[in-house]
Amino acid sequence: MSEFFHRKLERSAIGFVLAIIAAASVGGIVEIAPLFTIDETVEAAPDMRLYTPLELAGRNIYVREGCYACHSQMIRTLRDEVDRYGPYSLAVESKNDHPMLWGSKRTGPDLARVGDKYGDAWHVAHLTYPRDVVPESNMPAYRWLARTELRIDDLSEHLAAQRMVGVPYTDEMVKDARADAYAQANPDTDGVPGVMQRYGDETQVRAFDGVTSQLTEMDALVAYLQILGRLTDAAHKNTAAPETSPQPLD
Amino acid sequence: MISTLTRTERFLALWISMAVSICGLALAIAGREDPLLIHGLLILLFGLVCSYIVMFGYEEKAPGTERLSLYYDEPIKAGVIFAMIWAVFGMFMGVWVAAQLAWPDLAFDAPWSGLGRLRPTHTTGVIFGFGGNALIATSFHVVQRTSRARLPDQLSSWFVLVGYNMYCLIAVSGYLLGITQSKEYAESEWYADIWLVLVWVTYFVLYIRTLARRKEPHIYVANWYFLAFILVVAILHIVNNLAVPVSLGHAKSYTVWPGVQDAMVQWWYGHNAVAFFLTSGFLGMLYYYLPVRAQRPIFSYRLSILSFWGITFFYMWAGSHHLHYTALPDWVQTLGMTFSIMLLVPSWASAGNALLTLNGAWHRVRDDATLRFMMIAAVFYGLSTFEGSFMAIRPVNSLSHYTDWTIGHVHAGALGWVALITFGSFYTLVPVLWKRRQMYSPALIEWHFWLALAGTLIYVFAMWNSGIIQGLMWRTYTEEDTLAYSFVDSLKAMWPYYVARAFGGLLFLIGAIICLYNILMTIRSPDKAESRDDVPHPADLALAGE
Numbered sequence: 001m002s003e004f005f006h007r008k009l010e011r012s013a014i015g016f017v018l019a020i021i022a023a024a025s026v027g028g029i030v031e032i033a034p035l036f037t038i039d040e041t042v043e044a045a046p047d048m049r050l051y052t053p054l055e056l057a058g059r060n061i062y063v064r065e066g067c068y069a070c071h072s073q074m075i076r077t078l079r080d081e082v083d084r085y086g087p088y089s090l091a092v093e094s095k096n097d098h099p100m101l102w103g104s105k106r107t108g109p110d111l112a113r114v115g116d117k118y119g120d121a122w123h124v125a126h127l128t129y130p131r132d133v134v135p136e137s138n139m140p141a142y143r144w145l146a147r148t149e150l151r152i153d154d155l156s157e158h159l160a161a162q163r164m165v166g167v168p169y170t171d172e173m174v175k176d177a178r179a180d181a182y183a184q185a186n187p188d189t190d191g192v193p194g195v196m197q198r199y200g201d202e203t204q205v206r207a208f209d210g211v212t213s214q215l216t217e218m219d220a221l222v223a224y225l226q227i228l229g230r231l232t233d234a235a236h237k238n239t240a241a242p243e244t245s246p247q248p249l250d
Numbered sequence: 251m252i253s254t255l256t257r258t259e260r261f262l263a264l265w266i267s268m269a270v271s272i273c274g275l276a277l278a279i280a281g282r283e284d285p286l287l288i289h290g291l292l293i294l295l296f297g298l299v300c301s302y303i304v305m306f307g308y309e310e311k312a313p314g315t316e317r318l319s320l321y322y323d324e325p326i327k328a329g330v331i332f333a334m335i336w337a338v339f340g341m342f343m344g345v346w347v348a349a350q351l352a353w354p355d356l357a358f359d360a361p362w363s364g365l366g367r368l369r370p371t372h373t374t375g376v377i378f379g380f381g382g383n384a385l386i387a388t389s390f391h392v393v394q395r396t397s398r399a400r401l402p403d404q405l406s407s408w409f410v411l412v413g414y415n416m417y418c419l420i421a422v423s424g425y426l427l428g429i430t431q432s433k434e435y436a437e438s439e440w441y442a443d444i445w446l447v448l449v450w451v452t453y454f455v456l457y458i459r460t461l462a463r464r465k466e467p468h469i470y471v472a473n474w475y476f477l478a479f480i481l482v483v484a485i486l487h488i489v490n491n492l493a494v495p496v497s498l499g500h501a502k503s504y505t506v507w508p509g510v511q512d513a514m515v516q517w518w519y520g521h522n523a524v525a526f527f528l529t530s531g532f533l534g535m536l537y538y539y540l541p542v543r544a545q546r547p548i549f550s551y552r553l554s555i556l557s558f559w560g561i562t563f564f565y566m567w568a569g570s571h572h573l574h575y576t577a578l579p580d581w582v583q584t585l586g587m588t589f590s591i592m593l594l595v596p597s598w599a600s601a602g603n604a605l606l607t608l609n610g611a612w613h614r615v616r617d618d619a620t621l622r623f624m625m626i627a628a629v630f631y632g633l634s635t636f637e638g639s640f641m642a643i644r645p646v647n648s649l650s651h652y653t654d655w656t657i658g659h660v661h662a663g664a665l666g667w668v669a670l671i672t673f674g675s676f677y678t679l680v681p682v683l684w685k686r687r688q689m690y691s692p693a694l695i696e697w698h699f700w701l702a703l704a705g706t707l708i709y710v711f712a713m714w715n716s717g718i719i720q721g722l723m724w725r726t727y728t729e730e731d732t733l734a735y736s737f738v739d740s741l742k743a744m745w746p747y748y749v750a751r752a753f754g755g756l757l758f759l760i761g762a763i764i765c766l767y768n769i770l771m772t773i774r775s776p777d778k779a780e781s782r783d784d785v786p787h788p789a790d791l792a793l794a795g796e
Contacts, residue, residue: 066366
């Protein structure tokens, strides 16, 4: 009987097309649509800060260089990961991330909480030539970051596009994006109070690459790495215990 | 090439090429301060080269109606060559990237040669360049033969093939320039994505038009798979790539999906790119070339139905197994795991159907390396789908995720299944297309087979070892209940496996180069063989003449 039905179906190209669309649509609709409607999907975090224009520029460099291919930013709810990297990641921590950078492979360690774990100088040395700092490392060298000037003239457009996809940047943030990026890496300039006022008192303002004469891609990338895991305290306040992985010797 | 187009088609082809050039120029002007400038110029150049080729052949004699009594195979020939060129390029990039992991200084002091930029050129080069061209070429061949109808026109198929290769070129060159959305296997930016939609809609319409002209009452099973491949890839591509460009003068865009939803959409895409690009499409290939080569009918029609609808329905639920133990809600993880395990049934139904088809033809498998390629491909398909369902189980995934085991699994599928079925199909297809009695050198096919098999096994075993060692080292505790190994300890333990992996990949690459050489020599060989049977149904003539 079912075979008879199928013999009829496969005589019609359009019927077959519609059947494929119907069969293939169900899974995606059932799994994706509720993620937007079920409130518990993303936790509340009133203290959540936004990426500053400089950090966003750094994030874009992280994307451009494909760092996500070897570094995850998603600590799983497993005890050994929590012991190694810190509290496991919550959905709210990436709620303003377009795109998310959870990653899928750890050729290098997870970076979800790397912010403030090392000093700026360590990051600069490490990115310039990783084996100077970690002799066993197989990470590529990014020497040119420190000698490449950061493009900041279009940062307002970047923030405006981020706002269009749902990140709550204010008009003022969009308008002053370029000046804010410059000020965040130049602690002695007039723009600094504005940055703190717009992005919060915990915003880190300093010459990230150690040089104030020029705003480089190194400044932006280090600023971004130093904020990872520090936009909200929600994960540190979360008290649910992680799971213990099955141990091979048990 | 141009000589097979009608006058009207030449006019249209010229018009399309000019339009592409103008779009390229517009992008270059709008993006003059952005890396988009280079892509604008590349598109302009591509359009101009196409215009030149069309103009060069514009005045050639137009084809007569006698063309309608033959299948239209010109774009298929080009597709086979493109696929093999991409294969050599993509696999070379793979070997380079693999070598960089063992010897990290194997790069230039320039942004483009870093691992993060090279890796997507490897994945895109092999999946979309090699795999995509192979699928387009074989689908054009299979749909004509199984429908006993010619493609409805000459231009659409060229638009699909050339347009698709322009997409691949923009994508791959973009990664070297640092233009990427970071979505794995969908890294290309908004303008390339829009272009791919145009190409893909044309592909779908062409396929349906050809099926509509079929002289067989039933649509053959290979076409079900090609249809599912074309349709579902379109849905996945559009949903995953919804994004807002920074401006029309920027290559950069931001995806509309935030955080956790983005992760779900990305892996719904990512896993189903595996399902509908790398599985459905290639099963379409298997369902035609394997029975043709073995000279045996497909073992079971019922199994074909079961596995087709099982794959089409179940796969779309499985993507969330890429996100076990993450911030994705547990209920989605559980659903993903459940459906991934159920997927084993239709997957093994397909693999079993393929292997049982060979019953009665095992002596051919022994003697014919081409058929052996397809047999081993079916075995690897069975193995890697079992491994996939296994790795989707949460506790197993807690060990395997983020490690090289995943890479090993992907390559068991990509090398062992996708590439081997393609090579087997090409060795069957090439003599038919160029009307030769057989391939130039059966001995080279034999060499290719053993190189490919050895390369795959070395690669996969190296990654199984490294992945499991990595996973175990990360979770091992000392007696004092502290972590036993630092991350760097685990990295040091990987070195011998990274060397072995690069070596396995190199063997596979050498095999692909031999394959390209063998195909080119077959085309050059004078050994013509005319087949009178390989023509469309005579009734097709009347229809096509309308």
